Amino acid sequence: MKNPSFFVFLLVFIAFAGCKPGEPNVSDTAVLIANANVIDVATGQIAKERAILIDSGRIVSIGASNELSAQVIEDRRFDAGGRYVIPGLWDMHVHIEGEDLVEDNRALLPLYVAYGITTVRDCASDLGELVLAWRDSINNDQLFGPQIFTAGSKLEGINSIWKGDLEIANEEELEQMLDKLDGYNVDFVKITENTLPGDLFLTSVKEARKRGYKVTGHVPYDLSVEELATAGFSAIEHASYTLRLGSDDSGIVDSIRAEKLTRAEAGAVYNSTFNQDSAFARYKMLAEQGVAVTPTLIGGKQLAYLDENNHQNDAYLKYLTDRFTSKYQWRIDRMAGETPEQKQGRKDRYQLIAEQLPYLHKAGVAILAGSDAAALNTFVYPAQALHEELVLFQEAGLEPLAILQSATINGAKFFSVQDKLAGIVPGMEADLVILNSNPLDDISATQDIFAVVNDGEYLSRQKLDELLQRVQLIKEELDKARKTE
Ligand SMILES: [Zn+2]
Known part of the structure; x- marks a missing residue:
């Protein structure tokens, strides 16, 4: 040479x-x-x-x-x-649930995409194994829908009220169930407190963290938020639990453990001793410990204002089967006997929870936008409820940019995939929403969608409307078939 x-x-x-x-x-x-x-x-x-x-x-x-x-x-x-292009939206709290609602839920998957939601986090249900299979089918392009991250089935105590839970009574059973979740290849671990004692709840958090999982859930009455945060809890589901940080929650937890206080009495003490300054100071602790919060405001709002809002003519109902909406009734029935004082109490509580958002944000807590859309959550409509949730964040005083982050990169950061998802730079997965107006001026712009790019596929407004028409058609067919059954 x-x-x-x-x-x-x-x-x-x-x-x-x-x-x-x-x-x-x-x-x-x-x-x-x-x-x-x-x-x-x-x-x-x-x-x-x-x-x-x-x-x-x-x-x-x-x-x-x-x-x-x-x-x-x-x-x-x-x-x-x-027009304005943002990353595809994430709904960080949904439940794809109902053993008798399999076809109904499958039909709703494209609807998420049509509403600009290209990723959902399923927070466990009685359809855990099916949702895991759908997650994989969507990833393999065999099924059309949003990318799914799922907890599969959640950990609970024995005889919990929820169907499909992995019920545990001791540490040995905990390890067996964690093995099971390993086998399922779940994306995170969810734990709730219906019948699970606090000490086993705390051990569950630690053991799941040891296996490398993000761990989220409710906050049991017999554990303090700080104990959970120190154990490595990744996120608190529902901002209602953060209100406990405005009271002496460690003292209240001690009284519950010593059986000096019942759960109902503890609830009353929390309500009467809430202090906003103390809460804000301790939200900083949450931020330092890296605990995120999924507020899920819309469900509480729908219930609190049920007496003022008639949902019978909601346009969205054209997408939901009669069987799906029949599940809404239990909460309506449960609230039917409430006194005017109780009704007002619900509204006050909703407002107080919503008021926490700017404090949480200012303290540096990562907020995850999630609707809690589920068949059992009355009038929390799949996909649409996320957009309503974002408007509630805005009404509560969050800036549009922080709201956009809560519904995009905060979800990606939660799963440590922010280098692959939820950004508009070369190399990222192409999930995008094109909006007719600027969401940084008013977050309700997320509801005015010009086009969606899902997994690299461009879906024009016309194509999105066709997807929605198809969802409506399936609803009508399912209703008809079930009437003649
Ligand atoms: Zn939930």
């Missing part, structure tokens, strides 16, 4: 020749979204008039439209017309 440097130059030239601007270096199924205002949800900055090149489910490049458009055939170029 007379001139090795020329040879190196030649190699480099060959390697880069395919990437010259204007020459195709993507497959013929690549998609280009031109003329977009791209919102960086980490900083709130907007990059104007950008083009997003997507291929094989990933964002390949972001640049000027005229430079990137030649790489994609005309049919696969879409003009965003100066």
Whole structure:
């Protein structure tokens, strides 16, 4: 070789020749979204008039439209017309539940995507194994729906009120159930407190953490929030539990353990001793310990205002089967006998919980937007409820950017996948929502969707409407078939 440097130059030239601007270096199924205002949800900055090149489910490049458009055939170029692009939304708390609602739930999966929700976190149900199978089928492109992270089945005590729980009475059974969850390949571990004693709850948190899982759930009456945080609890589901930090919760927990106080009495003490300043000071402890909070406001709001809001004509009901909505009745019945004072108490409590959001955020606690949509959660409509939840965050005083983060990158950070999901940069998975107006001005913009990109597939408004029509059709068919059964 007379001139090795020329040879190196030649190699480099060959390697880069395919990437010259204007020459195709993507497959013929690549998609280009031109003329977009791209919102960086980490900083709130907007990059104007950008083009997003997507291929094989990933964002390949972001640049000027005229430079990137030649790489994609005309049919696969879409003009965003100066609209706003955000990462696909995450609903961090849903339950795909109901053994007799399998077809109903399956039909609702595309609806999530049509509502711009490209990822959901399923917080356990009686359909745990089925949801795990759906998660894998969606990942393998055999089923159309949002990407699913799931707890499968949750840990509980013996004879819990929830169906499908993994019930444990001692540490040996705990290890057996954790083995089972390992076998299921669950994405995190969820624990609730219906019949599970506090000490075994705490051991469950520690043991699941040892196995590398994120662990979330409710807060038992006989454990303090701080004990859970110290044990490595990853997230508190439902902001109602954070209110305990406004009282002397360790003292109250001690009294419960010593059987000097019943649960009902403890509830009354918490209500009468809540102090906002103490709560805020201790939200900082949550932040320091890395404990996130999923507020799930919408469910409590729907119940608290049931006497003022008639849901019979809700447009969304066209997507839900009669069997699905029949599950709503139990909470309505349970509340039927409430006195006016109890009804007002519900509203006051809802307001107090909602008021905690700015404090939690200011203290540095990661907020995860989750609807708690589930057949058993009355009028908490799958997918739509997340958008309602985001508006409630705004009414509670959170800034739109913080709200967008709660429904995008905070979820990805929770699962430590923020380098793959929930950002609009090259290399990330292409899950996007194109909005007609700027969500940083008003978060209700998330409800005005121009198009969705799900796993790299561009879905126009027309395509999204077709998906929704199909959901409605399946509902009508299921209702009809069941009437003649
Ligand atoms: Zn839930």
